[in-house]
Amino acid sequence: MIHKEVTNYEKNLETLTTIEDSLVSYYENYLVHSFKEEIVLREVDCWQGRADLVSAKIIGEYNINIEQAELLSKLTNAQIISLLHYKAPRSLRYIVEKLALTETTIKRAINTLKKANIIDTKDNNTYTLCNTFILPNVEFNAYEAKLHNWRRAFYQATQYFGFSHYSWVIMPEKYIKPALKNSELFTENGVGLIGLDNKGKKIVYVKANKNQPRRKAFYLVGVGKAMKKHLNMV
Numbered sequence: 001m002i003h004k005e006v007t008n009y010e011k012n013l014e015t016l017t018t019i020e021d022s023l024v025s026y027y028e029n030y031l032v033h034s035f036k037e038e039i040v041l042r043e044v045d046c047w048q049g050r051a052d053l054v055s056a057k058i059i060g061e062y063n064i065n066i067e068q069a070e071l072l073s074k075l076t077n078a079q080i081i082s083l084l085h086y087k088a089p090r091s092l093r094y095i096v097e098k099l100a101l102t103e104t105t106i107k108r109a110i111n112t113l114k115k116a117n118i119i120d121t122k123d124n125n126t127y128t129l130c131n132t133f134i135l136p137n138v139e140f141n142a143y144e145a146k147l148h149n150w151r152r153a154f155y156q157a158t159q160y161f162g163f164s165h166y167s168w169v170i171m172p173e174k175y176i177k178p179a180l181k182n183s184e185l186f187t188e189n190g191v192g193l194i195g196l197d198n199k200g201k202k203i204v205y206v207k208a209n210k211n212q213p214r215r216k217a218f219y220l221v222g223v224g225k226a227m228k229k230h231l232n233m234v
Contacts (some may be wrong), residue, residue, distance in 0.1 A: 002043030010122065010195055012025045012026040012029070013181075014121070015094070020145060020146065020147050022085075023145045023146075023147065023170065023171075023172065024042070024052045024053060024145045026039060026196065026200060027053060027143065027145065027196070028042060028053055030200075031053065031055050032070070035055060037052055037057070037078060038055045038056060038057045039055065039056040039226045039229050039230050040053065040054070040055050040056075040099065041053070041054045041055075041056065041057070041058075041225060041226065041229060042054075044142070044222065044225065046142075046159070046160060046162055046163045046164075046218050046221070046222070047162070047218060048159035048160070048162050049156045049159045049160065049219075051142040051143065051144060051156075051160050052143055052144055052145045052170075053142070053143040053145070053162075054140055054141065054142050054143070054164070054222065054226075055140070055141045055143075056138050056139070056140055056222070056223075056226035056230075057138065057139045057140075058136045058137075058226070058227075058230065059136060059137040059138065059139060060136050060137045061136065062134050062136035062227070063132060063133065063134040064133065064135060064231075065231070066228060066231045066232065067116055067229040068097070068116050068117070068118055068133065068228040069225075069231060070224070070225050070228055071112065071113060071116055071118065071224070072118075072135075072220055072221070072223060072224030072227070073221055073225045073228060074221070074224070075217065075218075075221055076101060076105065076106075076109050077109055077113060077118075078217040078218075078220035078221045078224065079099050079101070079217040080095060080099070080106065080109055080113065080119075081111065081113070081118065081119070081129070081217075081220055082216040082217040082220055083095055083098055083099075084119060084127055084128060084129045085128060085129060086128055086129045086131060086143065087128065087129070089122045089123075089126035089127060089128050090126060090127055090128070091125065091127075092106070092107070092110075092125055092126075092127075093123070095110075097126075110127065112210065117130050117132060117133060117217060118130055118133050121132075122212075124210070135214055135223060136223070136227070137205075138222065138223045138226055138232065139165050139166075140163060140164040140165050140166070140213070140219075140222055140226075141165070141166040141168065141208075142157070142160035142164035142167045142168070143167075143168045143169075143170055144156045144157045144160070144167075144168070144169050145169075145170040145171070146169065146170075146171055146172050147171070147172060147175055148175050150169065150171060150176070150178055150179035150182070152184065153169040153171070153179075153189060154169055154179070154186065154189075157169050157190055157191045158191060161190075161211045161213065161214055162213065162214050162215040162218045162219075163213050163215060163218035163219045163221065163222045164211070164213060164222070165210050165211055165212070165213065166189065166192065166208040166209075166210060166211065167190070167191050167192065167208055167211070168192035168193070168194055168208050169186070169191060169192070169193050169194065170194045170195075170196065170219075171193075171194070171195055171196075172195070172196055172197075172198075173195045173196060173197040173198070174198070176193075176195045176205075179191075179193060180193070183205060183206055186206040187206055190208060190209030190210075190211055191206070191208060192204065192206050192207055192208030193205045193206040
């Protein structure tokens with residue numbers, strides 16, 4: 001097993017500057033081996049783009065099962081959950097007015113979430129989150145890898161602030177100079193910039209700033225995906 005892991009590292013390193021997937025795979029291996037307490041996800045759809053890599057750090061206690069995590073990872077469910085609280089009931093009318101979804105779709109999702117003990121029905125058909133459904137605090141780092149097109153990578157990285165706390169661009173050292181000439185753009189927008197040389201050495205040129213995820217529903221989808229992988233591993 002160790003020999004196979006080393007071989008995969010070397011294989012990706014050989015094509016680090018010629019194949020984008022090798023750049024992603026190499027950094028994925030780096031994250032998996034360097035941050036063993038974190039969950040690493042690949043190709044995460046955040047509805048404003050698809051992040052090449054996402055690392056998730058679970059903070060605090062939680063009470064969520066695999067079925068609940070699976071439901072949370074669906075956008076419609078996450079949108080409804082994002083509007084609910086544990087003590088302040090929300091009406092169906094309130095939810096319908098807030099979301100660009102049909103009442104039928106919302107009712108169907110609510111019934112599914114009720115059966116999974118994610119939400120409770122209160123008086124007058126109002127809804128709260130179940131007290132037994134406890135989400136962890138999850139901190140996300142999103143990574144966009146590109147060989148050449150740093151502008152496209154930068155744009156994509158800014159979109160990941162919809163769900164992520166930190167966002168980074170990864171490029172080979174061989175092609176990173178144009179991005180470095182525009183490093184102030186990364187700094188001003190809080191996007192990190194990482195270079196990888198032909199030996200796999202990581203160089204952080206711009207450190208990412210912490211951001212509060214801009215879209216709660218997108219963040220909750222990420223939590224669902226991260227918890228689903230985590231619960232399947234434990």
